[in-house]
Amino acid sequence: SRTxxxxxxxxxxxxxxxxxxxxxxxxxxxxxxxxEGLPARDAACPECGRPIDEFxxxxxxxxxxxxxxxxxxxxxxxxxxxxxxxxxxPAVGAVVEAAGWWRLTAGPGRGRASAPILRWAIRVCTMIxxxxxxxAWAAVFDVYVFKFVVTNTVxxxxxxATAVTVAVIVWAVRxxxxxxxxxxxxxxxxxxxxxxxxxxxGAGAVAITxxxxxxxxxxxxxxxxxxxxxxxxxxPVWVGVxxxxxxxxxxxxxxxxxxxxxxxxxxxxxxxxxxxx
Numbered sequence: 001s002r003t004x005x006x007x008x009x010x011x012x013x014x015x016x017x018x019x020x021x022x023x024x025x026x027x028x029x030x031x032x033x034x035x036e037g038l039p040a041r042d043a044a045c046p047e048c049g050r051p052i053d054e055f056x057x058x059x060x061x062x063x064x065x066x067x068x069x070x071x072x073x074x075x076x077x078x079x080x081x082x083x084x085x086x087x088x089x090p091a092v093g094a095v096v097e098a099a100g101w102w103r104l105t106a107g108p109g110r111g112r113a114s115a116p117i118l119r120w121a122i123r124v125c126t127m128i129x130x131x132x133x134x135x136a137w138a139a140v141f142d143v144y145v146f147k148f149v150v151t152n153t154v155x156x157x158x159x160x161a162t163a164v165t166v167a168v169i170v171w172a173v174r175x176x177x178x179x180x181x182x183x184x185x186x187x188x189x190x191x192x193x194x195x196x197x198x199x200x201x202g203a204g205a206v207a208i209t210x211x212x213x214x215x216x217x218x219x220x221x222x223x224x225x226x227x228x229x230x231x232x233x234x235x236p237v238w239v240g241v242x243x244x245x246x247x248x249x250x251x252x253x254x255x256x257x258x259x260x261x262x263x264x265x266x267x268x269x270x271x272x273x274x275x276x277x
Contacts, residue, residue, distance in 0.1 A: 068106055072185070073260035075103025080253040083246070091137045098130035101178050104256070122181060125174035132167035139163045165213075172209040176202040182256055191259040197252040204245040211238060 033047035044051050082097025105119045139160045179202030186194025215238055 069260045071106030072104050073257055075100045075106065076253050076257035076260065079104055080250060080257065083250055083253065087246075091134050094130050094133035094137075098126045100253075101126050101174070105178070105181055118177065118181060118184075122174060122177045125170055125177060129167065129171040129174045132163065132170055136160075136163040136167040168209055168212070172205050175205040178202075179205070179252075182252065185256070186259070189259050189262075191255070194252065194256055194259060197248060197255065201245065201249045201252050204241075204248065208238075208242055208245055211241075 033045050035045065038046070077100070079097050079100025082093045082095070082100050084093070085096055086093025102123055105122050140163075179198040183195045183198035183202075186192065186198065215234060218234070
């Protein structure tokens with residue numbers, strides 16, 4: 001009997017073996033380089049050298065690490081609760097809001113997308129603003145309500161004015177930086193509405209602070225020149241603008257929480273990851 005031999009066709013080309021596995025991460029969080037399909041043996045991004053972490057970069061809804069999204073989602077909720085509380089119990093609301101913004105700026109702290117310098121600038125200002133807010137309200141109640149240590153002198157009024165001024169200025173800087181952070185977050189998810197709302201809220205906080213100090217100066221001048229009718233008009237306008245800003249900031253935090261909830265579904269906010277479920 002005749003044995004048939006297999007036919008060998010020579011093409012002259014070398015066909016390399018396919019890698020055993022590849023990365024499933026969408027993009028590098030450091031530079032945005034496309035990582036999907038790269039060999040699994042590559043431990044770092046070939047573009048910027050940032051270490052590749054599958055569980056921080058494989059989210060298909062945007063380059064936001066799931067751990068960062070979990071913390072930021074709860075932080076947005078805390079900041080929203082603090083914003084609501086500060087209207088009724090200012091000192092408590094300031095502390096709750098500070099805790100919320102601290103959580104909202106959580107993240108791995110690596111790469112340009114994480115902005116570690118901006119994060120720590122926000123967190124330092126957050127701590128100082130919370131301490132100054134508590135001190136300012138304590139001084140206000142002590143001087144004008146409880147009168148535990150005050151002597152009812154001009155020095156007491158100056159101390160209160162200084163404490164309130166420092167607290168408001170640091171808070172305004174913190175809020176502007178924090179809104180910058182949320183705007184960056186909105187571009188990373190992406191959620192375009194967060195970018196616009198963050199810009200309005202951040203600029204509004206600075207504008208309200210500056211205009212508030214100008215109204216105080218005009219209020220001092222009221223006792224010397226006839227500015228009382230304009231003050232009757234300007235003060236309600238300022239309060240109305242403040243109310244609008246408060247609503248815009250509440251919408252910003254609510255939408256931030258909802259957008260992060262889309263990145264990390266509710267069944268994963270406890271710390272789990274879809275890859276392990």
